[in-house]
Amino acid sequence: RGDSAAADRTVDSVCPYCGVGCQLSYHVKDEQILFVEGRDGPANQGRLCVKGRFGFDYPNHPARLIRPLIRRDGVAKGLDPDFDPARPLTHFREASWEEALEMAARGLVDLKSAHGPGALAGFGSAKCSNEEAWLFQKLVRTGFGSNHVDHCTRLCHASSVAALMECLGSGAVTASFMQALEADVVLLTGCNPAVNHPVAATYFKQAARGGTRLIILDPRGQALDAYAWRSLRFSPGGDVALYNAMLNVIIDEALYDQAYIDAHTEGFAALRQSVVDMTPEAMSGLCGVAPETIREIARAYATAERAMIFWGMGISQHVHGTDNARCLISLALACGQTGRPGTGLHPLRGQNNVQGASDAGLIPMVLPDYQPVGDAQLRAAFEELWGAELDPEPGLTVVEIMDAILAGQVRGMYILGENPAMSDPDLNHARQALAALEHLVVQDLFVTETAQFADVILPATAWPEKEGTVTNTNRQVQLGRAAVAPPGEAKPDWWIIQEIARRFGLAWDYAHPSEVFAEMKRGMPSLDNISWERLAREGSVTYPCPAEDAPGQDVVFSDAFPRAGGRARFAPTRPLPPDEPIDADYPTVLTTGRLLEHWHTGAMTRRASVLDALEPEATASLSPGELNRLGVAPGGAITIVTRRGEITLAARSDPGMPDGMVFVPFAYVEAAANLLTNPALDPFGKIPEFKYAACRLSRAAP
Numbered sequence: 001r002g003d004s005a006a007a008d009r010t011v012d013s014v015c016p017y018c019g020v021g022c023q024l025s026y027h028v029k030d031e032q033i034l035f036v037e038g039r040d041g042p043a044n045q046g047r048l049c050v051k052g053r054f055g056f057d058y059p060n061h062p063a064r065l066i067r068p069l070i071r072r073d074g075v076a077k078g079l080d081p082d083f084d085p086a087r088p089l090t091h092f093r094e095a096s097w098e099e100a101l102e103m104a105a106r107g108l109v110d111l112k113s114a115h116g117p118g119a120l121a122g123f124g125s126a127k128c129s130n131e132e133a134w135l136f137q138k139l140v141r142t143g144f145g146s147n148h149v150d151h152c153t154r155l156c157h158a159s160s161v162a163a164l165m166e167c168l169g170s171g172a173v174t175a176s177f178m179q180a181l182e183a184d185v186v187l188l189t190g191c192n193p194a195v196n197h198p199v200a201a202t203y204f205k206q207a208a209r210g211g212t213r214l215i216i217l218d219p220r221g222q223a224l225d226a227y228a229w230r231s232l233r234f235s236p237g238g239d240v241a242l243y244n245a246m247l248n249v250i251i252d253e254a255l256y257d258q259a260y261i262d263a264h265t266e267g268f269a270a271l272r273q274s275v276v277d278m279t280p281e282a283m284s285g286l287c288g289v290a291p292e293t294i295r296e297i298a299r300a301y302a303t304a305e306r307a308m309i310f311w312g313m314g315i316s317q318h319v320h321g322t323d324n325a326r327c328l329i330s331l332a333l334a335c336g337q338t339g340r341p342g343t344g345l346h347p348l349r350g351q352n353n354v355q356g357a358s359d360a361g362l363i364p365m366v367l368p369d370y371q372p373v374g375d376a377q378l379r380a381a382f383e384e385l386w387g388a389e390l391d392p393e394p395g396l397t398v399v400e401i402m403d404a405i406l407a408g409q410v411r412g413m414y415i416l417g418e419n420p421a422m423s424d425p426d427l428n429h430a431r432q433a434l435a436a437l438e439h440l441v442v443q444d445l446f447v448t449e450t451a452q453f454a455d456v457i458l459p460a461t462a463w464p465e466k467e468g469t470v471t472n473t474n475r476q477v478q479l480g481r482a483a484v485a486p487p488g489e490a491k492p493d494w495w496i497i498q499e500i501a502r503r504f505g506l507a508w509d510y511a512h513p514s515e516v517f518a519e520m521k522r523g524m525p526s527l528d529n530i531s532w533e534r535l536a537r538e539g540s541v542t543y544p545c546p547a548e549d550a551p552g553q554d555v556v557f558s559d560a561f562p563r564a565g566g567r568a569r570f571a572p573t574r575p576l577p578p579d580e581p582i583d584a585d586y587p588t589v590l591t592t593g594r595l596l597e598h599w600h601t602g603a604m605t606r607r608a609s610v611l612d613a614l615e616p617e618a619t620a621s622l623s624p625g626e627l628n629r630l631g632v633a634p635g636g637a638i639t640i641v642t643r644r645g646e647i648t649l650a651a652r653s654d655p656g657m658p659d660g661m662v663f664v665p666f667a668y669v670e671a672a673a674n675l676l677t678n679p680a681l682d683p684f685g686k687i688p689e690f691k692y693a694a695c696r697l698s699r700a701a702p
């Protein structure tokens with residue numbers, strides 16, 4: 001805890017990292033953030049994790065971009081092992097804003113003129129505000145002229161959203177994570193909240209201490225196991241088999257809620273028929289859980305008075321990710337476990353604003369508030385709001401855009417705050433695509449790995465330097481405030497997007513993010529009764545919100561679902577194998593993810609001094625048995641090979657890892673996990689299978 005008396009001022013804002021959305025205060029002295037303190041926000045009640053508390057000095061890193069950069073003539077695009085992001089001027093030269101903006105926009109405009117609107121695409125960012133997400137997708141739709149706009153939701157919860165939209169008619173959570181305190185049973189699956197949503201994890205611990213039964217289902221062990229009533233490790237990729245076996249038990253033993261099913265759902269007969277042969281005995285071999293244990297957890301969930309399901313990317317990042325989420329939704333619907341306090345479905349959203357960026361329309365198949373681009377009536381409303389004709393065809397998704405570049409379809413891109421040269425699957429392919437772009441504009445804080453492929457780099461503003469709203473995993477819209485000024489000539493993202501838009505001939509004239517928010521409210525019914533002034537006053541308002549003087553709804557769908565007829569839908573599923581099953585040549589399962597200390601591709605946290613000091617080196621986590629088998633001591637080097645690439649890094653002993661599996665975080669460029677990952681996509685959510693690839697391990701030469 002810092003000494004607030006030593007600070008010149010205190011500015012209230014929100015944490016820039018995960019979707020929990022902790023409210024915090026920046027204590028500022030001499031125009032630098034001195035320390036950070038948690039505030040009494042609805043999602044954190046004063047709590048912060050290590051990232052929120054100590055990861056605040058990345059904006060001051062010496063490699064911070066402070067002027068626009070333009071690639072020098074003749075310098076090849078691509079990752080150069082000798083490239084020093086702190087001294088980029090051998091590859092790029094500094095430019096004025098006017099020159100950089102002219103060049104950035106001209107390259108895109110010329111490609112559109114020569115090849116049509118489909119030649120351009122944009123990646124926005126879930127690290128930016130709602131207003132910036134709105135402006136970015138509006139630029140792509142009304143300036144570029146297509147729906148080729150996407151962002152990192154495609155890599156995290158696109159399959160969850162696809163299933164929720166299909167089955168419930170809404171892509172957001174049905175209840176906040178604080179509702180866990182009201183639940184009798186909390187089922188956590190495919191998530192590791194103590195690492196990825198640490199303050200949400202404190203609520204799960206609190207619930208467990210209060211008597212809630214925590215059931216944890218995951219291939220890997222985790223810190224929350226210590227609080228669990230039951231913690232089951234299922235076989236990687238065995239999730240659909242496990243959930244269907246639970247549904248089989250619930251239906252076979254008549255533990256379902258017939259009254260709820262009759263009143264609120266459709267398609268139960270098809271679900272019943274679909275799971276009839278998926279008994280615990282039949283599925284046990286696929287999921288690796290004993291039949292009696294499956295029965296025990298199914299009974300516990302179904303017979304609880306109030307039960308919630310939380311999930312993370314262990315569910316969504318599979319080629320059967322949408323099926324996984326469909327199963328979890330079926331469990332909740334069959335047992336009537338939604339619409340009441342202490343019940344619900346909650347995909348724990350990743351980035352601080354991935355919910356808001358998705359709501360604001362950074363998705364290629366839907367306009368803001370998930371309104372399909374193909375619906376002529378809905379599209380007409382946005383055409384009137386924006387004064388532009390809109391493309392009725394859904395755009396390409398993240399991985400599809402990379403493929404389209406190499407196919408010669410997409411030739412120019414504008415990438416705001418995303419780092420596909422680290423975050424996309426099969427990085428050799430993704431980097432090849434970035435290098436093939438005829439014109440790439442990158443807007444970011446640093447010369448990220450992606451920016452090393454750019455023609456023009458535009459220096460943007462870090463979260464503690466900007467004003468804007470963000471929406472957390474609980475549907476809480478919260479206001480962030482600028483604590484310090486941006487360094488050098490760095491500019492707010494909304495200002496830069498507007499300057500590019502003007503060069504596309506769009507007559508934009510926003511003077512402040514609040515004006516953008518006012519426009520958003522005209523196209524997004526989800527923001528009804530939430531104004532900028534109210535957010536400034538109250539700090540946080542949950543949507544949907546029934547009145548300007550009423551709180552938002554923490555728990556939704558008590559009476560009806562936002563689908564035709566008001567009924568939710570069961571979507572039956574069958575177990576499918578992973579896209580790339582293990583075999584004799586590649587006998588080990590590779591899975592990837594985050595660390596407590598490092599956020600996503602590390603662009604921010606590896607430049608945050610405390611966080612980088614805590615986890616400075618790339619490591620691969622293996623079971624002690626697996627290390628023994630390889631003859632490697634903890635800290636020794638191993639090589640991991642897949643059909644797409646290989647990396648060598650230090651091994652870490654982790655008793656939570658099952659034998660036959662290795663975990664690698666994707667934050668480290670020097671051992672980039674995504675060189676190895678499989679780009680195969682879930683057919684509905686178009687999300688890659690980051691959680692399962694076949695690999696081979698060996699001890700590396702010292």
Ligand code: SF4
Nearest residue numbers: 015018022049052199
């Ligand atoms: Fe920030 Fe998430 Fe940690 Fe809260 S839990 S402090 S939002 S990273």
